[in-house]
Amino acid sequence: MSDKPLRDQEGNLVLPVALSRRGFLVRAGAVGLAAMPLGAFLAACSQNPGASGANGEMAKLRKGGTVTFAIDGTNGVLDPAVYTTLGDWMGVDCVCRGLTTIDFDSTTPKMAMAESSKLSDDGKTLTLTVRQGITFHDGSPFTAQDCVRSFNRQLLDADPSRPAASTRPLRGSTNRSVTGVRAVDERTFEISLSQPDLTFLSRLSDLSARIVSSAALDKYGTGIGQHLVGAGPFKLVSAVPQQSITLEAYPGYFGGSPLIDRLVLQQVTDPSSLNAGLQSGQITASSFVAHSAAKALSANPKVTVYNTPRRDAxxxxxxxxxxxxxxxxxxQAINFCIDRAQIAQNAFFGYADEPKGYLLPSSETGYDESLADLSAYDVARATQLVTSAGAAGRAIELIAQNNNWYPKAAQILEANLKAIGLAPAVKLYDPGTFSSKVFDLKGHQLALWERNGYVPDPEDLVNNMLSSSGSYATRGTGHATLDSAAVGQLDGLLVQGLQTSDAAARKSAYSQAQRFFAEKFMAISMIGHCQNIVVSSSEVGGVNAAALSSQRMLLETAGFKE
Incomplete structure (x- = not known):
């Protein structure tokens, strides 16, 4: 076991990101690409007329056309500092890019708006050289100062460009180890860490760490969400709440101009309308297709249903x-009363697995079936716990979204809670309203929620959901306010997973952390891991379905077939 940061011969950080079984094979076969410049690599991916389509087939893709992508909802706010809906977050993904990126074919982070990184000998100072020649959509040049501005608007309490409703996800997820940032010069961005963190480069690919034009922040201030300016493959044209987000291809994108001309993220909340739209061609693609429709769509030659991992917690x-x-x-009683097998079958139509590894899905390195007992189904034990707590007949409110699988899962949960003597009431909300309640301790008692693996590493689920500095602990469950000694012990176990490059040691640390959390706090009851159903028109190729299955919007490689 080694706790020293790994570096290549040039001193660049080599991140020991845990690989899925498939990702290990992909990485092993792609080692020869490591020295290829990013621009050339991305250009080859996005401009190659023989780009792969679904299932690995080769298809020539033409320039031009509009992709209409169905999303869950939009509040018309595209801001890396504010989570509203998945649809708005996907819009941020298109408009802004970060210092690193992960393509989901491999779990290894690559340089993006940065061209290189170096870690100090003590592992506490990360220095990134930003890429020359990048221009934001407003024409302003990209410098290290833009990185400072984008980070500090979430990290600093007094920043004037952050909206009052900001969830500050950078502060909760990426910033666990950050003590400060500075621009050494126009091309050098320095991040100071409180402790070595070998997963940090990977987390820099998260949507919360996207770089926004400083000129746009000066111009729009707290209203940047309606006027977001980044350096990503698509630029914002308009965002209409509860309707759509319209984007246009950015010819100056540093990875090469996208093939399509326009991308429309269209709110479609009715599953039947989404299904019909895909079959008629009015909707080009979506990652929000109802699980009940997947098998029928698979039989339709006009569309492609992709085989994607079950990573959505x-x-x-x-x-x-x-x-x-x-x-x-x-x-504990609530946790034991959940009929997870019924939810997997009736809400997800078999496209979900029971959580035998607690937080982590079976495809993730660190998955540990010795944690299966943490999600056991035991109605008798649950009823006994309710009785011993004097909670029989206690009113409990469960909130959920009113779309996709949520209503059916909430219905099953309501019956499960009644079966152990509680008195549940279910309230369903549109995605935008729900998101304002789920991370507000005054907005919910029980909240049915999901987390997509934005960063394909066990840290993304375990640390983000359990760490006392994260949004889940402070605003979702409130467990950060419980016994301070136990919270500190939990954080210590999580830190161990960040500081070692040994896969077995990381697994052990994360398994210990998960069991400790469940036994001491039980503030998160796992229901399962599902597959987001990704579907596109059969006329479209180059779709990064693996990224879309985690609601990551890497559509710059997509195009219409000739």
Missing amino acids: IFLLMNTTDPALADIRVR
């Missing part, structure tokens, strides 16, 4: 600060 957030849930016995 489904769970209940339990508000430990609410009096109804303050007793851990009540939270």
